Amino acid sequence: MKSVTVLAMQNTMAATVTSPMDVFYQAGVMWNFFNGKAVTPYFDVNLVTTVGKPFRCLNGVRLVPDGSIDDVQKTDLVVVSSILDIDNVLNEQGEVLDWLKRMYRQGSHIATICSGAFVLAETGLLDGKTATTHWGFAEQFKKRYPQIKLKLERLITDEGNLFCSGGYNAGIDLSLYLVEKYCGHEVALQSSKSMISDIGRTTQAPYCMFQFRKDHNDDQILSIQEWIESNFDKNFDYESLAGKSCMSRRTMERRFKNATGETPLTYQQSIRVEVAKRLLENESRSFDEITYQVGYEDSSTFRKIFSKQTGLVPTEYRKKFQRVSAT
Known part of the structure; x- marks a missing residue:
């Protein structure tokens, strides 16, 4: 039986604590129970905090830990919950960093849920390794840790003994992934069926929303961004776009890329994809009609761009996210 220590951080989302606990707890239990077999748990799961006292999650749920990090001398796996603010965490719970490094040196694997990657x-x-986190924290993560290879499109990253997951519910995906890693595919499949939770999800691309970076303090580039956003369905050439702010094309391209992380073209493409996503979610018009509305004439070209950014073809996206009746 492997030992799993779930570390609940200050101001955490409850699901990033309880969901991993549930997944590991039920492995070898629920499936066997449903099939009239003796339960054979694969994991011993414990919940700890830095001080070992009861605490409240962001949604007000009160949890009682089994102890503090000082009570854990050895564990096979540490699962770090989500956090709200990394600077506040470091100020209030900075001792957790030395503890995690000590556990790692002793052979523990470490997994993070959502913003726990920070x-x-x-x-x-x-x-020097890969990581992922919730797409909403991507820019903050990249700025703070340029030495880490952020793979935002991935739902899970695996560095052998260090694991990250993107998003709150991805804690279930990562936990099922680790059940498979430690116990084999059959146990993971049984766990997936018992919990009625998909196994094998690998990307968060369909869920990501394009983030409009505007905290760069370049007013000329901000003006160009706002023009593109207001005229996303119009085609433009680089020369005229640069001329709007009295810059050469080369200067405009360089400054735009430095400020936003995108070229003007990919910026416009991302806006068009976001608009198309909303239309697929809320309307019944064809993709050809949507293509024309967002400024393309060739739906095959836009379909390729859409699929590249979302990881789904338009029909799959609509099927997954369009509102449907439960009846």
């Missing part, structure tokens, strides 16, 4: 990143253990 905590692991602060230890330096992810330097």
Whole structure:
């Protein structure tokens, strides 16, 4: 039986604590129970905090830990919950960094849920390695940890003994992934069926929303961004776009890329994809009609752009996200 220590951080989302606990707890239990077999748990799961006292999650749920991090001398796996603010965490719970490094040196694997990746990143253990986190924290993560290879499109990253997941519910995906890693595919499949939770999800691309970076303090580029956003369905050439702010095309392209992380073209494409996503979610018009509305004449070209950014073809996206009746 492997030992799993779930570390609940200050101001965490409850699901990033309880969901991993549930997944590991039920492995070898629920499936056997449903099939009239003796339960054979594969994991011993414990919940700890830095001080070992009862605490409230962001939604007000009160949880009682089994102890503090000082009570854990050895564990096979540490699962780090989500956090609200990394600077506040470091100020209030900075001792967790040394503890995580000590556990790692002793052979523990470390997994993070959602924004918990920031905590692991602060230890330096992810330097030069891949990681993922919730798409909403991507820009903050990239700025803070340029030495880490952020793979935002991935739902899970696996560095052998360091694991990250993107999004709150991805804690279930990562936990099922680790059940498979430690116990084999059959046990993971049984767990997936018992919990009625998909196994094998690998990307968060369909859920990501394009983030309009505007905190760069370049007023000329901000003006160009706003023009593109207001005229996303219009075609433009680089020369005229640069001329709007009295810049050369080369200067405009360089400054736009430095400020936003995108070229003007990919910026416009991303806006068009976001508009198309909303239309697929809320309207019944064809993709050809949507293509024309967002400014393309060739639906095959836009379909390729859409699929590249979302990881789904338009029909799959609509099927997944369009509102349907439960009756």
